[in-house]
Amino acid sequence: QKEVEQNSGPLSVPEGAIASLNCTYSDRVSQSFFWYRQYSGKSPELIMSIYSNGDKEDGRFTAQLNKASQYVSLLIRDSQPSDSATYLCAVTTAAGNKLTFGGGTRVLVKP
Amino acid sequence: SQTIHQWPATLVQPVGSPLSLECTVEGTSNPNLYWYRQAAGRGLQLLFYSVGIGQISSEVPQNLSASRPQDRQFILSSKKLLLSDSGFYLCAWSPPRGGIMGEQFFGPGTRLTVL
Numbered sequence: 001q002k003e004v005e006q007n008s009g010p011l012s013v014p015e016g017a018i019a020s021l022n023c024t025y026s027d028r029v030s031q032s033f034f035w036y037r038q039y040s041g042k043s044p045e046l047i048m049s050i051y052s053n054g055d056k057e058d059g060r061f062t063a064q065l066n067k068a069s070q071y072v073s074l075l076i077r078d079s080q081p082s083d084s085a086t087y088l089c090a091v092t093t094a095a096g097n098k099l100t101f102g103g104g105t106r107v108l109v110k111p
Numbered sequence: 112s113q114t115i116h117q118w119p120a121t122l123v124q125p126v127g128s129p130l131s132l133e134c135t136v137e138g139t140s141n142p143n144l145y146w147y148r149q150a151a152g153r154g155l156q157l158l159f160y161s162v163g164i165g166q167i168s169s170e171v172p173q174n175l176s177a178s179r180p181q182d183r184q185f186i187l188s189s190k191k192l193l194l195s196d197s198g199f200y201l202c203a204w205s206p207p208r209g210g211i212m213g214e215q216f217f218g219p220g221t222r223l224t225v226l
Contacts, residue, residue: 031212031213032212032213032214034213034214034215036217041222042219042220043201043217043218043219043220044155044201044217045217046214046215046216049212049214051212088154088155090215092212092213096212096213097143097160097162097205097213098145098157098160099157099213099215101154101155102154103153103154104154
């Protein structure tokens with residue numbers, strides 16, 4: 001059973017709209033949560049980290065964490081074609097020195 | 112600032128041949144180091160991680176091995192490659208315990224094709 005679940009997509013979003021990505025995790029003791037962006041053929045790039053319940057905004061990105069419901073989400077506002085990529089959700093393990101990754105959500109932003 | 116290097120960038124090897132991939136990190140000391148594999152269209156699979164020189168933890172039994180001969184050097188090896196070893200190999204680092212909470216930063220990766 002997967003420990004971090006994401007919808008594989010593709011999530012098709014018109015340019016300028018909001019892309020909403022969701023991630024659920026099974027380990028209740030996880031403390032840190034991350035979103036990575038991976039362009040085709042490239043390595044993952046860390047774009048957001050969140051550690052406490054609530055929202056965290058960075059530019060056009062907003063991460064939302066709800067530990068009680070065990071989900072973390074990523075909103076991309078004013079989506080651009082350059083946002084077309086696979087977005088990976090990652091969660092720390094109980095020991096804190098490893099990450100468990102979801103399978104990723106592919107996002108396509110159409111002009 | 113910290114930089115992570117991997118080489119080679121691409122590699123095509125015949126089945127049964129040996130493998131050596133190298134990863135080095137600059138600008139930090141005593142990092143945690145990780146090897147991942149990403150098969151085509153799949154998620155990231157953690158292969159090995161290391162919290163210090165000579166300390167290697169294996170996540171998945173396979174024909175691969177890892178070594179950490181120096182603080183900022185991490186090597187992935189195989190004596191005999193299998194077709195199933197093809198994939199995108201990623202090295203990552205994170206600050207040592209007590210640093211930033213679990214964030215990992217990836218190198219550019221090595222794309223391995225076994226024929």
